[in-house]
Amino acid sequence: MKPIELEKVQQALDSYLNKEVYVHLETTNGAYANHLDANAYTVGAYIRNSKVTYKQAKIIGEGNSYRVGLKMELGWIYAEGLTDWTIYEGNQLLLAGHDREGRLMVALEVSETPFK
Amino acid sequence: MEKHVVVIFPHPDDEAFGASGSVAQFRKEGVPVTYLCGTLGQMGRNMGNPTFANRESLPEIRKKELKRACETLDMELKMLGYRDKTIEFEDKQEVADHIRGYLEEIKPSLVITHYPGYAVHPDHNALGAAAIQAVEDMNPVERPKVWAQAFSNGHEEDLGSPDVINDVRDTFDKKLQTILSHDSQVAGMFGWYKQLDELDEEVKNELIENQAMERFYLWDFEKNSSK
Numbered sequence: 342m343k344p345i346e347l348e349k350v351q352q353a354l355d356s357y358l359n360k361e362v363y364v365h366l367e368t369t370n371g372a373y374a375n376h377l378d379a380n381a382y383t384v385g386a387y388i389r390n391s392k393v394t395y396k397q398a399k400i401i402g403e404g405n406s407y408r409v410g411l412k413m414e415l416g417w418i419y420a421e422g423l424t425d426w427t428i429y430e431g432n433q434l435l436l437a438g439h440d441r442e443g444r445l446m447v448a449l450e451v452s453e454t455p456f457k
Numbered sequence: 458m459e460k461h462v463v464v465i466f467p468h469p470d471d472e473a474f475g476a477s478g479s480v481a482q483f484r485k486e487g488v489p490v491t492y493l494c495g496t497l498g499q500m501g502r503n504m505g506n507p508t509f510a511n512r513e514s515l516p517e518i519r520k521k522e523l524k525r526a527c528e529t530l531d532m533e534l535k536m537l538g539y540r541d542k543t544i545e546f547e548d549k550q551e552v553a554d555h556i557r558g559y560l561e562e563i564k565p566s567l568v569i570t571h572y573p574g575y576a577v578h579p580d581h582n583a584l585g586a587a588a589i590q591a592v593e594d595m596n597p598v599e600r601p602k603v604w605a606q607a608f609s610n611g612h613e614e615d616l617g618s619p620d621v622i623n624d625v626r627d628t629f630d631k632k633l634q635t636i637l638s639h640d641s642q643v644a645g646m647f648g649w650y651k652q653l654d655e656l657d658e659e660v661k662n663e664l665i666e667n668q669a670m671e672r673f674y675l676w677d678f679e680k681n682s683s684k
Contacts, residue, residue: 373577429511
């Protein structure tokens with residue numbers, strides 16, 4: 342993946358407007374967070390291949406950390422801390438936030454076909 | 458001497474950190490070893506450092522790393538096909554039956570897996586429990602021994618000292634090579650392996666000591682029967 346280029350990601354998000362798309366949304370601080378530091382909490386969530394349609398999309402941020410909000414008929418999809426992006430296998434927009442050791446902390450992915 | 462050893466862990470690299478020194482010792486003695494690897498570690502957060510994997514490419518990358526690790530150890534590989542982080546939500550009996558199918562075919566004399574409840578990651582605990590259930594469901598005269606690995610903080614307070622402590626310094630090079638096969642994963646908490654040559658001798662020896670003892674509890678089916 343490469344550092345987010347705001348305009349290109351905005352274009353990619355817009356390309357899925359009003360289409361049925363599959364979303365992968367995830368955040369994690371690792372299964373060992375509490376094992377390695379008793380004061381830390383092990384927290385994570387993911388939803389994979391959720392089929393949605395959004396009618397409005399924005400990427401906002403400065404420096405190297407971005408937020409994305411996707412507005413749907415009945416709700417929102419939101420991710421914060423995104424740093425990198427790529428187009429994967431032609432039609433999948435992958436966005437992720439990595440820490441300084443390269444570990445994934447958050448991911449938001451949109452595809453017209455289901456993720457494997 | 459063991460007849461055949463089966464290692465049952467959920468993630469590519471669990472075998473490397475947990476048991477690769479012992480596996481290398483078994484292979485040196487000519488004992489066949491089979492790895493039943495539960496998942497492809499699809500949800501791992503290490504993407505290499507600097508990152509070269511992404512969430513979608515990670516499974517294939519880790520599958521290649523797993524194959525390389527098994528080639529390094531000259532260990533047979535069977536992939537069970539579960540999804541990372543989901544094993545505890547599968548039907549336990551189904552997973553146990555799936556594993557038992559392999560065990561009844563391979564007829565191992567020893568199974569190595571995680572100690573349920575004392576292995577930190579929910580996948581470790583769940584696959585360990587299913588593996589032990591699988592052995593328990595076998596005809597008692599055909600049951601292999603089970604070595605269960607525990608590493609949660611404070612596990613010795615509950616479980617006492619491990620029954621098996623394998624000093625694997627004689628196969629440590631193999632262990633290191635196996636760990637390094639998992640290139641996408643050896644950043645982060647185990648990144649020091651990559652800089653081993655640059656560390657001063659004292660630090661290096663301490664790190665090696667920490668990884669050079671592989672500890673297991675001999676599962677007691679009488680005492681721990683789940684039935």
